[in-house]
Amino acid sequence: MVIRLRKIFAVFASGVAALACGGGADVDPSRGARATDDDPTVAAAVTLEAREAWARPADSGATSAAYLVLANRGTTADTVVGLVTEAAESAAVHQTMQREGTMHMSALPVLPLPAGAEVSLAPLGTHVMLLRLRRALRAGDTVAIGLLLASGDTLPVSAVIRAP
Amino acid sequence: MRPPRLVSLLLASIGLGLSACAERPWHGIVLDPPAPAPPLAAAGVAEEPASRFTLAAARGSTVLVYFGYTHCPDVCPTTLADWARARRALGADTLGVRWVFVSVDPTRDTPADAAAYARQFHPTFEGTAFTDAELAPVLRDWSIAAYPEGDPRTPDYTVAHPAHSFVVDAEGRLRLMIPPGVHGDSIAEDLRRLR
Numbered sequence: 477m478v479i480r481l482r483k484i485f486a487v488f489a490s491g492v493a494a495l496a497c498g499g500g501a502d503v504d505p506s507r508g509a510r511a512t513d514d515d516p517t518v519a520a521a522v523t524l525e526a527r528e529a530w531a532r533p534a535d536s537g538a539t540s541a542a543y544l545v546l547a548n549r550g551t552t553a554d555t556v557v558g559l560v561t562e563a564a565e566s567a568a569v570h571q572t573m574q575r576e577g578t579m580h581m582s583a584l585p586v587l588p589l590p591a592g593a594e595v596s597l598a599p600l601g602t603h604v605m606l607l608r609l610r611r612a613l614r615a616g617d618t619v620a621i622g623l624l625l626a627s628g629d630t631l632p633v634s635a636v637i638r639a640p
Numbered sequence: 641m642r643p644p645r646l647v648s649l650l651l652a653s654i655g656l657g658l659s660a661c662a663e664r665p666w667h668g669i670v671l672d673p674p675a676p677a678p679p680l681a682a683a684g685v686a687e688e689p690a691s692r693f694t695l696a697a698a699r700g701s702t703v704l705v706y707f708g709y710t711h712c713p714d715v716c717p718t719t720l721a722d723w724a725r726a727r728r729a730l731g732a733d734t735l736g737v738r739w740v741f742v743s744v745d746p747t748r749d750t751p752a753d754a755a756a757y758a759r760q761f762h763p764t765f766e767g768t769a770f771t772d773a774e775l776a777p778v779l780r781d782w783s784i785a786a787y788p789e790g791d792p793r794t795p796d797y798t799v800a801h802p803a804h805s806f807v808v809d810a811e812g813r814l815r816l817m818i819p820p821g822v823h824g825d826s827i828a829e830d831l832r833r834l835r
């Protein structure tokens with residue numbers, strides 16, 4: 477199913493000011509506010525699909541990760557520049573790397589979405605870090621995540637909580 | 641940061657392990673010849689709390705050991721979920737296998753935290769943790785690296801930790817290193833073959 481860009485959810489707009497994401501993927505409140513402006517030309521030019529979104533179960537206060545596939549069906553490149561979610565104090569795009577037998581994670585400041593490309597966020601690779609959860613995530617629940625885009629829009633994603 | 645010498649040693653032995661079993665490669669990295677596993681217990685503590693896992697007390701069981709941390713959202717859950725799959729795939733053969741999650745995040749994790757985390761993946765999984773002072777000799781003995789990345793005084797720091805699960809056989813010898821991402825069915829296959 478293709479999710480066309482649309483106006484930011486009220487929950488995201490209200491949460492933006494309270495969210496201070498660490499690790500280089502900070503939310504710009506003005507960006508969130510701008511995304512509430514209806515701009516049909518942008519929505520028509522860029523078509524992003526988010527699918528197979530899921531996140532790991534975790535206790536309140538703990539850390540979880542969300543995964544999804546992003547497909548840019550449009551002819552214009554876009555970039556994820558920030559994240560908002562109602563479920564966590566902070567959210568960031570992270571990259572897992574293995575170096576000399578040791579696993580590391582680091583925040584990606586931006587996540588490019590080239591025109592016509594699919595970007596897969598999957599275990600042991602790129603993921604959405606959900607830090608300091610505001611509530612427990614239990615199997616079967618959903619968590620709402622907004623991907624803030626360089627184009628000024630927000631792509632709303634609903635991730636199902638499930639054990640992998 | 642120390643270079644992970646054991647890892648280099650074991651990686652060097654991949655070829656050896658594969659050539660010894662050319663007909664069907666292992667999914668894990670074989671340590672051949674096997675070496676005695678380093679101790680996994682708080683050094684200098686005469687009497688371990690009974691609830692705390694020690695390798696010495698696990699002699700007679702095959703033991704899987706993974707060094708991680710409970711705030712680890714990606715690699716650790718992936719590995720422990722693969723362990724849970726392996727355990728299911730083993731069926732009755734799971735008797736005599738112990739699955740131990742060792743926290744290398746002394747700032748945030750207590751032994752109880754580590755145990756609760758491990759149990760989320762399977763009720764039989766065990767967990768343990770060390771204090772900062774106890775952890776240093778464990779890392780040294782195992783020749784592994786684990787350290788905070790980011791400011792450990794803030795809540796969102798991450799912890800660099802070993803990528804592989806270690807498999808210790810019933811005689812207390814280190815036999816296999818299982819890389820992250822190896823499917824549970826493959827782990828089960830290796831464990832069956834080890835026994």
Ligand SMILES: [Cu+2]
Binds near residue numbers: 570581605
């Ligand atoms: Cu992460």
